[in-house]
Amino acid sequence: MAEDRLRELRNELDEINDDLLSLLSKRADIVQRIGQIKQARGMLTFDPEREKEQLDHLVQQNPGPFSDGAIRHLFKQIFQVSLGLQEEQRKLLVSRSRTTVDTVVSVKGIEIGGGKPIVVAGPCSVETPEQMEKVGAELQAQGILVMRGGAFKPRTSPYDFQGLGEPGLRMLKQIGQKYGMAVVSEIVSPNDVEMAIQYVDMIQVGARNMQNFELLKAVGSTRVPVLLKRGLSATIEELIYAAEYIASRGNEKIVLCERGIRTYEKATRNTLDISAVPILKQETHLPVLVDVTHSTGRKDIMTPVAKAALAVGADGVMVEVHPDPTVALSDAKQQMNFAEFESFMAELRQSHMIPDLEAIVNRG
Numbered sequence: 001m002a003e004d005r006l007r008e009l010r011n012e013l014d015e016i017n018d019d020l021l022s023l024l025s026k027r028a029d030i031v032q033r034i035g036q037i038k039q040a041r042g043m044l045t046f047d048p049e050r051e052k053e054q055l056d057h058l059v060q061q062n063p064g065p066f067s068d069g070a071i072r073h074l075f076k077q078i079f080q081v082s083l084g085l086q087e088e089q090r091k092l093l094v095s096r097s098r099t100t101v102d103t104v105v106s107v108k109g110i111e112i113g114g115g116k117p118i119v120v121a122g123p124c125s126v127e128t129p130e131q132m133e134k135v136g137a138e139l140q141a142q143g144i145l146v147m148r149g150g151a152f153k154p155r156t157s158p159y160d161f162q163g164l165g166e167p168g169l170r171m172l173k174q175i176g177q178k179y180g181m182a183v184v185s186e187i188v189s190p191n192d193v194e195m196a197i198q199y200v201d202m203i204q205v206g207a208r209n210m211q212n213f214e215l216l217k218a219v220g221s222t223r224v225p226v227l228l229k230r231g232l233s234a235t236i237e238e239l240i241y242a243a244e245y246i247a248s249r250g251n252e253k254i255v256l257c258e259r260g261i262r263t264y265e266k267a268t269r270n271t272l273d274i275s276a277v278p279i280l281k282q283e284t285h286l287p288v289l290v291d292v293t294h295s296t297g298r299k300d301i302m303t304p305v306a307k308a309a310l311a312v313g314a315d316g317v318m319v320e321v322h323p324d325p326t327v328a329l330s331d332a333k334q335q336m337n338f339a340e341f342e343s344f345m346a347e348l349r350q351s352h353m354i355p356d357l358e359a360i361v362n363r364g
């Protein structure tokens with residue numbers, strides 16, 4: 001008899017479970033629709049006031065025997081998984097799920113991400129007109145289309161060379177114009193963005209500033225291409241969210257840059273996370289460069305590492321070049337001299353990993 005009653009009650013529970021499940025699914029459907037409206041309006045998903053309103057109402061209606069605390073706990077769980085649903089469906093602007101088409105970022109007419117890998121090269125720091133003149137001529141001879149050069153240097157020690165600032169950017173621009181190259185330089189303060197865009201064709205947000213959210217918002221408010229480097233200890237997800245900060249301000253001209261991450265390995269300056277390249281290409285629609293100088297810190301392995309980066313789908317590589325690295329004011333050990341740079345370029349060309357020189361020289 002008792003057995004029958006137990007079975008009956010359990011059957012009743014099973015039916016209630018089915019009803020609850022169906023109601024929860026119905027609720028989840030509505031939650032998703034609310035999520036879409038919130039996303040379209042740029043609203044936050046989490047709404048503590050709305051949750052409190054519902055909890056207060058439910059507690060008021062609570063017929064027992066569950067305690068008010070138990071009801072609050074149960075429904076808080078429901079809100080939490082509902083939030084999870086809304087987050088899941090929220091498609092980031094930079095996310096691959098938004099488009100299958102790869103974004104091509106045009107930097108003064110030079111395309112990054114169009115299937116023709118590029119080499120971005122230049123000195124670690126802009127130092128003197130003579131140094132820049134020599135670099136400009138060398139890069140042009142090697143068919144370089146985008147030149148880098150630091151004017152604001154975030155250095156580990158405050159006593160190290162901090163860069164020339166605005167005069168350095170001016171020098172970079174002059175040399176870029178003279179030798180027909182677009183120029184990119186790092187900016188470290190949101191207050192300098194307006195000034196910098198008079199000189200540079202692409203703003204670099206460096207590794208140490210990847211989560212300087214005010215800087216991300218400031219460059220996001222411009223319409224100038226941004227080269228966003230992965231932070232020293234940043235996950236791929238954090239890099240993607242940093243890019244989203246820029247995109248959310250209306251600037252989708254973003255190029256991501258893997259530059260090595262900090263690990264226990266001492267053989268290289270940083271550990272190049274080569275898998276980040278295909279992952280970023282898969283997770284976002286943005287072009288990806290690899291900074292082979294900073295990731296390795298070693299000239300002897302720069303060529304094979306650059307080949308590896310291009311082989312896994314990077315849209316280009318970045319390298320540092322200096323007329324005389326032994327007297328460079330920053331990163332003296334890792335910058336290539338001209339002879340080293342020439343053999344680096346020759347090897348990449350011979351292995352058909354970058355377009356040959358004629359194709360570049362005749363691009364006009």
Ligand SMILES: O=C(O)C(=O)C[C@]1(C(=O)O)C=C[C@@H](O)C=C1
Pocket residue numbers: 031034035045046047048050051054078079082083
């Ligand atoms: O009402 C909303 O704004 C919702 O997004 C729904 C909901 C819920 O599940 O009730 C989900 C998350 C919010 O924190 C608040 C409430």
